[in-house]
Amino acid sequence: MATRDDLEDYLIAPDPGRARLTRAVSGFDQDGAAQEISVVEERPLTIFLNAQEIVTAMTIGDYPEYLALGFLRNQGMLADGENIIGVEYDDDLEVVIVRTASKTTFEEKLKKKTRTSGCAVGTVFGDMMEGLEGLELPADEVRTSWLYALASKINRTPSLYLEAGAIHGTVLCEGDRPLVYMEDVGRHNAVDKIAGWMLSEGVSAQGKILYTTGRLTSEMVIKTAMMGIPVLASRSGFTAWGVEIAREVGLTLIGRMRGKRFICLSGEDRLLRDADPAQIADEGRKHGRKGAMT
Structure with missing residues (x-):
């Protein structure tokens, strides 16, 4: 279990007890016995950029402003230095409106919208790779002692995953310290929330590591690179295109982190x-909630 010191490391940590994130549902197990379990809620969130509707995403509903900002930033619809004059969330309508001082280039991008392989609603635009041209990620050193410490702390952190499952987590880290831990039904949503937090708080990507419980897909690699973060790590595995893009942009990609083992x-x-x-303890067959996060 996480210690008080572990939780104090976080600027934002999961809050499994937060209202409206889960609901109790009754059912029956394999023996016919009545059971009540917690299941994750998901609800639509419609994101507007100025007067233009951009996308409706399925999300657990926490940090909608960060999700909207991060989504637009990672899609290249908010340029570096964009003058954002407001972010407005209407809980009743489940709508976020991001307002900028000048017109953006979203119209052309909307024509190139495609559906991705991500769970829930993953949306990527056909010209996202153009945003990676000429990208130079920081040449930060990554100590393996940090990776082992981060995996240990993160996997002990109380979370919605441990409470109810059916969810992905993404953690922004610096050195051996986890800073911001976001969860959502789609791993891309969790990443976008972190991107939105960084944009809102003016946090630099220098020296940062992104840890995710989900697969290391092309979309995850692109989003991490778009955020300027040089290292992406996961308990889960890779896709070939994800690896190819990581090599093209010079991103350090580490997967299958379990106990003392990982592959870069x-x-x-x-x-x-x-x-x-x-000297690192091997991970037992059981971990967290009925095994490893995937």
């Missing part, structure tokens, strides 16, 4: 192997 398929030159794997 891109950006290995950033790794400083300062921890002896023999």
Whole structure:
């Protein structure tokens, strides 16, 4: 279990007891016995950029302003230095409106919208790769001792995943400290919330690591690179296109992090192997909520 010190590391931590995120549902188990379990809520959130409706995403409903800002930023619809004059959320209508001082380029991007392989509503635009041209990610050193410490802290943190499952988590980290832990039904939503928090708070990507419980897909790699974060790590596995894009943009991509084990398929030159794997406890067959996060 997480200690008080572990939780104090976070600027934002999951709040499994927060109202409206889960609901109790009754059912029957394999023996016919009545059971009541917590299940994650999901609700639509419609994002507007000025007067234009952009997308409706299915989300758990927390941090809608961060989700909207991060989505628009990661889709390249908010340029660097964009003058954002307001972010308005209407809880009754389940709508977020992001307002900018000048007109944006979203009209052309809407013509290139495609559906991605992500769970829930994953949306990517056909010209997102253009935003990666000439991108230079920070050449930050990544200590393996940090990776082991982060995985241990994050996997002990009380979360909606441990409470109800059916959800993904993404954590913004610096060194061996987890800073912001966001969850959602789609891993891309969790990443967008972190991007929105960084944009809103003016937080630099320098020295940051992004940890996710989900698969390392092309969309996850693109979003991480668009945020300027040089390292993406996960308990889960990779897709070939995700690896290819990571290598193209020079992003360090680390997956299958379980106990003392991990595999780096891109950006290995950033790794400083300062921890002896023999001194790291191996992960048991059971972890967290009925096994590993996927």
